[in-house]
Amino acid sequence: MINQDITNYMANCFKNVTLANQPNGQGKFFADKSYAFDTVFFCSRFISRFRFGNMFNKHEYKEKSNNYIKDLFCLQPNAAQIQNYMTETIALLCFAKILKASSIKQGVYEIIDDDLLDFISTSFENAYIFQYLLAYSVFHNDNLWDFYKEFCKAEHTTDKQKIYDRYRHKYAITDTRVKDLEKGHAMFTPKFPMVVMNYINKQNMCSRTGKVQDNLVNINDISLNQEGTRAGSLANLMMPKKNSYLQDFSISYVVESLRPFLTQQYDTFKNIQYSDSYSIDIADVKLDMLDSEGKTSERKRKMQSGKYKKTSTGQIVRTVQGEFRNSLFKITPHTCPICGFKYENFLIASHIKPYSKCDDTYDAMNPYNGLLMCPICDKLFESANYITIDCKTGNVICDSTIENEIDFQYLRNKQLPIDYIDCERKHYLKWHNDQYYKKHSI
Numbered sequence: 001m002i003n004q005d006i007t008n009y010m011a012n013c014f015k016n017v018t019l020a021n022q023p024n025g026q027g028k029f030f031a032d033k034s035y036a037f038d039t040v041f042f043c044s045r046f047i048s049r050f051r052f053g054n055m056f057n058k059h060e061y062k063e064k065s066n067n068y069i070k071d072l073f074c075l076q077p078n079a080a081q082i083q084n085y086m087t088e089t090i091a092l093l094c095f096a097k098i099l100k101a102s103s104i105k106q107g108v109y110e111i112i113d114d115d116l117l118d119f120i121s122t123s124f125e126n127a128y129i130f131q132y133l134l135a136y137s138v139f140h141n142d143n144l145w146d147f148y149k150e151f152c153k154a155e156h157t158t159d160k161q162k163i164y165d166r167y168r169h170k171y172a173i174t175d176t177r178v179k180d181l182e183k184g185h186a187m188f189t190p191k192f193p194m195v196v197m198n199y200i201n202k203q204n205m206c207s208r209t210g211k212v213q214d215n216l217v218n219i220n221d222i223s224l225n226q227e228g229t230r231a232g233s234l235a236n237l238m239m240p241k242k243n244s245y246l247q248d249f250s251i252s253y254v255v256e257s258l259r260p261f262l263t264q265q266y267d268t269f270k271n272i273q274y275s276d277s278y279s280i281d282i283a284d285v286k287l288d289m290l291d292s293e294g295k296t297s298e299r300k301r302k303m304q305s306g307k308y309k310k311t312s313t314g315q316i317v318r319t320v321q322g323e324f325r326n327s328l329f330k331i332t333p334h335t336c337p338i339c340g341f342k343y344e345n346f347l348i349a350s351h352i353k354p355y356s357k358c359d360d361t362y363d364a365m366n367p368y369n370g371l372l373m374c375p376i377c378d379k380l381f382e383s384a385n386y387i388t389i390d391c392k393t394g395n396v397i398c399d400s401t402i403e404n405e406i407d408f409q410y411l412r413n414k415q416l417p418i419d420y421i422d423c424e425r426k427h428y429l430k431w432h433n434d435q436y437y438k439k440h441s442i
């Protein structure tokens, strides 16, 4: 049950993570929601549930995730911070290279480490183990580990305070997000990894304002679902507060998973108390409720259409053709733009730049990289073998082999309505034109 393999695997995955590498939108280290293990667990489990194929669309599930967070953390329905739980968790998962932003504007993320996402979303303890190893790796890579060892060794709070002050300064100048050393999160972000690590290493609590307290970090300090965090009236909440997972948290399981990475010595546990049922139940009761609302059948369909296929280069990729087709149906008329064919069941979601040639999921899933076509026009257009559509004019350009064919006379002087040649599609059609001219240049 203790999976030392995954612990080592994870430590290896994080061996290059650093505070100096937080490019905009591509990931962020702990923030004031995502340092909490329950936040990371709940949000990861949501992502696992509502992913399709290797994608997660944050915007599409915004309302559901807000609803989920509101109930699990007993927040006021319109509390401004609700969306930060998911946003900051996603940023953390990107930082850890578990997710990758495909299109920040559209809120689309690619899941690039399935194993780790599964691991984190399986239990609260696993979410904590993930966070610990991430903090541990950052400390190592950013030369903060010596401070941390010193901090743990120091006996008196006053000595720890001096080390903590030096650590915070070093942290702030390393964190690329910090603009002003004396302001805002420069002052409080160093607290997060410290508190996460201090919990299992039995070290003192450190405050946002930089004070080392006399008490040790306890489980409440690394979670957000605690008594006293609910503001205002609770009368309209759907679910009673369920935070007894704080008491059920299996320290023995966590210690045995993290033992090589701890500064604190623990004796060997005679037996490990661990049950994964409870933490999962809390999340799944709510996920099931959300999942049974509205678009369930549509989402299931999306899941089913997430197949594997082999590309021409022999690479195995997941396809999400059904999803691509659905989004194309939303943005274009249900008609083949070349010949006017209308029977929907036969309309094909044709990629302009083929799926196998797309550099990322954004291109692969972008409906503007597609046209709904009848089977014949799709065949002509595919791989730019016979026709292309001029990206500037919308004119259909035919090659000489079909130009004089009696069956294809309708292609002559054919021009697509200007609506089809909008900005993004123009970009993909340009690619298609280039392919066409490459093939027909001889």
Ligand SMILES: [Zn+2]
Binding pocket: 336, 337, 338, 339, 340, 341, 373, 374, 375, 376, 377, 378
């Ligand atoms: Zn057609």
